[in-house]
Amino acid sequence: MYDFAYQKPASVADAVKLLADPEAKPLAGGMTLIPVLKQRLNKPNSVVDLAKLGLTGITVSGGTVTIGAMTTHAAVAASAEVKRAIPALAALAGVIGDPAVRYRGTIGGSLANNDPTADYPAAALALGATIKTNKRSIDADSYFQGMFATALEPGEIITAVEFPIPQKAGYEKFRNPASRYAMVGVFVANGPKGVRVTVTGAGQNGVFRHAGFEQALAKSWSAASLDGVKTPADGMNSDIHGSAEYRAHLVGVIARRALAAAG
Amino acid sequence: MPQVSVTVNGKPQTVQVEGRTLLVELLREKLGLTGTHVGCDTSQCGACVVHVDGRAVKSCTMLALQADGAKVTTIEGLAAADGTLHPMQEMFREHHALQCGFCTPGMVMAAIDLVNTHPEGLTEEQIRHGLEGNLCRCTGYHNIVKAIAAAWPLMHGKSLPAAAE
Numbered sequence: 328m329y330d331f332a333y334q335k336p337a338s339v340a341d342a343v344k345l346l347a348d349p350e351a352k353p354l355a356g357g358m359t360l361i362p363v364l365k366q367r368l369n370k371p372n373s374v375v376d377l378a379k380l381g382l383t384g385i386t387v388s389g390g391t392v393t394i395g396a397m398t399t400h401a402a403v404a405a406s407a408e409v410k411r412a413i414p415a416l417a418a419l420a421g422v423i424g425d426p427a428v429r430y431r432g433t434i435g436g437s438l439a440n441n442d443p444t445a446d447y448p449a450a451a452l453a454l455g456a457t458i459k460t461n462k463r464s465i466d467a468d469s470y471f472q473g474m475f476a477t478a479l480e481p482g483e484i485i486t487a488v489e490f491p492i493p494q495k496a497g498y499e500k501f502r503n504p505a506s507r508y509a510m511v512g513v514f515v516a517n518g519p520k521g522v523r524v525t526v527t528g529a530g531q532n533g534v535f536r537h538a539g540f541e542q543a544l545a546k547s548w549s550a551a552s553l554d555g556v557k558t559p560a561d562g563m564n565s566d567i568h569g570s571a572e573y574r575a576h577l578v579g580v581i582a583r584r585a586l587a588a589a590g
Numbered sequence: 591m592p593q594v595s596v597t598v599n600g601k602p603q604t605v606q607v608e609g610r611t612l613l614v615e616l617l618r619e620k621l622g623l624t625g626t627h628v629g630c631d632t633s634q635c636g637a638c639v640v641h642v643d644g645r646a647v648k649s650c651t652m653l654a655l656q657a658d659g660a661k662v663t664t665i666e667g668l669a670a671a672d673g674t675l676h677p678m679q680e681m682f683r684e685h686h687a688l689q690c691g692f693c694t695p696g697m698v699m700a701a702i703d704l705v706n707t708h709p710e711g712l713t714e715e716q717i718r719h720g721l722e723g724n725l726c727r728c729t730g731y732h733n734i735v736k737a738i739a740a741a742w743p744l745m746h747g748k749s750l751p752a753a754a755e
């Protein structure tokens with residue numbers, strides 16, 4: 328790892344100032360950034376730790392679950408309030424990485440990174456979440472812009488994520504047996520934004536909505552209504568772990584499991 | 591050079607580090623606590639697991655400076671002053687849960703966290719999932735799972751409600 332100046336500001340305003348330097352990188356839980364720095368894939372002059380900005384915590388009010396950006400996966404998975412309001416979201420947080428990673432990794436870090444195999448993007452897009460930053464609110468629909476690409480501007484910090492509470496939701500994934508990342512993860516939701524089905528892990532451009540499944544489930548919320556609905560192999564990843572056709576097939580299998588989980 | 595202040599195994603320490611110094615480097619190279627191992631250095635194997643403020647984390651994937659102000663416990667900090675082993679260490683010995691021992695410090699630290707966070711009981715399946723971030727190349731895990739199930743009653747002062755086998 329190349330050396331860098333480590334900074335731990337105590338307010339969002341101070342963090343924003345430090346991040347105005349194009350050579351500075353924000354550090355959330357570090358579960359991606361630290362491995363990236365070790366591999367010398369990135370060479371920031373300074374690393375700005377967001378841990379002391381007061382961005383942790385979970386609140387449920389009205390029809391919304393609000394999760395602070397620096398809230399860890401372990402905290403979301405264990406939260407009685409999240410389990411009650413959106414059990415699928417707690418379950419998703421509980422299957423990210425492994426237990427040690429879940430104690431450090433954060434929801435804001437996951438969404439800011441937008442890894443094409445990450446779990447949270449599937450939930451945010453399916454539930455129609457709002458990404459709150461230091462300067463604005465971004466709708467999940469315009470937030471995700473392809474793999475590792477988001478609507479965030481340089482130096483912009485996610486402060487919280489708001490999830491409208493759905494009537495039903497379920498998440499299921501098939502892990503790559505070696506890397507343990509999602510080869511295919513499917514989030515199904517029937518909520519204030521309608522019926523939505525999102526797929527992570529499989530697509531070349533990261534998370535996407537499955538229009539065919541959404542229309543079928545909007546007509547009738549049952550596994551049977553997915554019968555005969557095609558998942559195109561176009562745009563799916565294809566590698567030594569599985570062809571595009573394999574992944575397209577897997578989307579249908581995992582979507583049915585997600586539906587079963589949603590009940 | 592920046593300074594980091596941490597309490598390691600009950601002892602306050604202030605050490606000069608670089609921004610890039612990892613927590614595991616602080617422990618092994620600056621403090622001489624070589625019980626914490628580095629197996630992969632890529633967040634996969636769990637040989638480097640230590641407790642930071644009571645939580646089992648991978649010390650190869652945390653900067654030393656991120657631990658500023660924290661309480662860190664390593665494998666060296668588990669046994670009592672008179673040498674009496676922690677119940678988890680005792681059960682690893684009793685159930686022959688190690689062969690080469692390389693993964694063992696991380697396994698023990700992860701296992702203690704797993705038992706602590708499951709006061710309601712722990713099934714064999716939960717133990718196996720709980721070890722997802724810890725790799726062992728020798729034992730085939732079976733005796734590790736047994737040792738953890740056996741440590742649960744000792745750590746909670748009552749017998750395990752659900753059958754662990």
Ligand code: FES
Nearest residue numbers: 629630631636650
């Ligand atoms: S050395 Fe840290 S996970 Fe392997």
Ligand code: FES
Nearest residue numbers: 689693726727728
């Ligand atoms: S005992 Fe050898 S790696 Fe686990």
